[in-house]
Amino acid sequence: MNSSTREGRALPWALVTPALGWTLLFFVLPFVAMGLSSLRGSGDSSFSLANYSQFFANPAYWQAMVNSLEVTAIVTVVSVLLAYPFAWILAEQVPERWQRAALMLAVLPFWTSYVVRSYSWLLVLSQNGVINRALVGSGLLSEPLQLANTRFATVTGFVHFFVMLLTLTIFANLKQLSPSYRKAAADLGAGPARTFWHVILPLTLPGIMVGAFLTFVLCIGDYITPQILGGNNELVMPQLVMMQIGRRGDFPLASALSIILMAVVTVAYLACARWLKIERT
């Protein structure tokens, strides 16, 4: 603030220019390139909206977006429902000095690589996997279940990751609540259940919304989990994008599909913006 007089205007700009330049060159410019590419017809070089209309005309592409939204919605709801009670137990029932260790323990399995973690679920869910061997071996089933390469497997892999993430965010939220809310509710005659339903839950709702939004964004853009666990039976958007690049080398269509996917995330952000803002005050 004061030092600008000493060094003139050159120093501050010299400090921030490398970071701004990097962002412009390797983030904004690629995005512009992708936008231009998406407007390009595959054959001729003239600009057209053909790649976008292809998305709306082709039911298989539509279906990938529907699958993406359905999987993401299921994952978000199931993860929140599983994580909330867990975070509550960690915050309320575990003694204070063990809470850090309990959280560390819950995060521990995620320190393997993300690709390997999805693969591990394949070991559990495949035809010869742990679950099927246990079920068939104990005589509960005569035939192994088809668990891998299904939507169930994709959802399981995602829920595994996001339960951990949401537990962390909801736990932090519960710990921030002042104990006086609970005391006040008790003084006014509310039992534990009513206190939870009318006081604790509404107060942690903004935190849940932030966690759920984070889940939505990360889940809908992920290629690894659906590709490893869901297989090619039921494609989601990131798989469709990668398929255009990998098999067909069709960059314009891949660009258009990526931009459509980003537009959906932006709409979701705008829909949640009201709740996401509450968090900051």
Added chain:
Amino acid sequence: MRLALRILGGLYAIAIYGFIFLPVVVLVLFSLQATSFPIPPFTGPSLRWYEAVLTDTRLTAALVNSLLVASLSSLVAVTLGFLSAWGFARFVLPGSALLRGLITLPLTVSYLIIGMGLLVLFNWVGVPKSLIAAGIGHVVINLPLCFAIIYSQMGDHQVNIERAARDLGAPEWKVLLLITVPVLAPAIFAAFFLSMTFSWDEFVISFLLTRFDTTLPVEIWNLLRSGLNPKTNAVGSLVFAVSIVLVLLFELTLLRRKKP
């Protein structure tokens, strides 16, 4: 009633821990058997597949590549993040809020789209696929993180120490190296550590932007094509072990820092 709730809570917590640990336990357990499929029944401990991994030159080369890309890209991201955080925190710049928003913008975009954009751009300009291209992408995802972490730690109380140094005649570069960097060391260290972690584990950008020489997650991905493979189990278990050692070291150094 209270007791019942506690028991129920305990059972629920055990169930969730079981769910969280199930895949990693299976991964490590079946990395330790000699058969060529990592499936039950467990046939006793063997380090056969660990040996196979450590003698596989593609995997060890990918491991070295991953370490190189992670450390170099994190170094660039932390340096750029630190300099810009210092610039924005200490000086009044026109359009500061907008420019800060621009630097943190990549946080809101998925890695797939960042990788796609770079692929399209590099393809147009004629930059070949390489580890450097992937490293550039890793700086893009980690720079906003480094900036945000370091910027949030630049409190006003540090301004006074810097001012004192300047009044005593220290030139600007000395203030930076002898005052600002040491004071912010924990934040810089945390930013570097987080960047390393994200770069080390990043898949889709490396997958799109590298060809023959590639990083460990991509090489593991290539192993997955052969289906269930005990070698994958062994690599995964090794990555897991290394990560846990690093996290413990991180915890210990941070705790030690706090004590005096």
